[in-house]
Amino acid sequence: TFRSAGGLSVGMPIRLKGFEIGKLSGISLTNDNMVEIEFFIMDTYYDKVLPNSVLELSSNPLGLGGGMFFHPGKGPAGPLPEFSYIPSMDLDVGKQLVEKGLVDRSTGEDPIGAVIASIGPILVQVDTTLLSIEEMVDSLNSSIKGEGPGPLSAVINDLETTTGQINSVLENLDRVVANVEELTGGMTDPTGLVKKLLDPKGTVATILDDDNQLYDEIIQSVEDLNRIIAE
Template identity: 35%
Template sequence: MKFKIRYADQIVGTLAIAALVALAVVVILLGSKQRWFARDYAFKTTFASASGITPGMPLVYRGFTIGKITSIALNDQDEVDASFVVFDTYYGRAKEGSLVELVINPIGLGNQFLFHPGNGTALLTEGTHVPRVDSPEGRELIDSGLAKVQKKDDTITNLIAQINPLLTNINDTLGQLNGAFRGTGKGPLADTMKGVAATVTEAGAIAGSVNRSLDGLLGDISQVTANVRGITENLETLSAEVSNPDGLVPRLVDPDGRLFGSIGNSLESVEATLSGVAESADMLKSQVPQIAGVIEELRLALVQGQDVLEAVKNNPLLKGGVSPRAEPVSSGSGSRAIEF
């Protein structure tokens, strides 16, 4: 006798449906954990090396995983292009000025791929390139205030994070210095070095021109010196000729010697004449007192003669005698008062 379960088909169908529903619930739950049905926003960045970067590496913000790296690839510029996503629940933090940072643990306890939200108001467009913290674009964003890097809790990591930008700045500075010294760099230092090089070149050209001018000037000075030396020698020769009694001047004035002889004879005659005059003057000077006494006696004689004539004129026999006359005052230079 066959055993037959009543409603077996219905039971099997119910169990199958329940199994399918359970499978769907499990898939949904598993998918929700694995974000199979979530919306992710893709972005990209660039690294110098792929060391410490792996696909699936989480993108961390304040200890929370807000995304992950999906792929890495080496580009034509020998840089590493990394694509990463930000979960839709955290997409509101992906604002303008956002940065990413790769933190490598120095003791090998694991690396971190960090996200730093920007201070802008607009959200980043999907597919936008997000700069690194240690890149020139990242430093510009930090300096402009559009980005802010959060302080890390790990002391060693903080130290390494501070050293990396310092080393990057040193490398950039050395690169700028090398470019400036090679003449291929850009910026104020390179422009200054180019200006210095141009100034040195101009100074060299000016120095060469000055040297050429000095050479010509020294030649002219040498010629003038030679001319002055010749004139000086001629003046010395002329002075010697002038000081020589038988030199140039006597030959020019008295070529045959007669003039100077005649002048000498004339001067001797004049000298003799002057000597005679001097002797006559001395003799006259010695005879002046005697002549003065004679002249005084002659004057007295004339006065007496005048008295005689007046007496004769006034004779009592003729008129009435001689009128009284005042005694003449002697000049004190009579013959008796003259010293011989």
């Protein structure tokens, strides 16, 4: 029997030291405005329903550690018969049984302790997640720098090598262009070039009179130019 139906509901589990041993099956209002409940205890735990047993409806503002609790009586007596009356701690008779030490009553779960206990695993999980994120960031940084073992690092290293090769090719191309410009610069005036070639003291005469020395130098220059272009 309880003074109020607040917190009670049909199907509500009844627990003993954390184990669900039964359920509420009915709630009714008596003629003297007290709340009477009917409940059943599973066969597995029937031997716990001893004389001096009490029921306790517990609640707390945190919503933890509450519910209907069954506290078995102490003593060597056998289980109570079916449909026996079990007082609640809402009534003086239930409180007196507890005060006399006739009830094996657990203190129940500490709400604050339950909160702290639940926070611990959460913090461990958060720490593990942060560590994984840190490792991922470090791996990404290493890959970007070309220091890691991953495929991104290999691509970046290949890109750096290719860039160096391109720079070398561009330098050679610059030299080729400079040589071509120098060569074509002397050919901008074809009249002057012909005069130099046909002049008695010009290039043709020099070629004919110097035992092919100038001719050999021209051939060497052409070969050098071909080599540069081939690069």
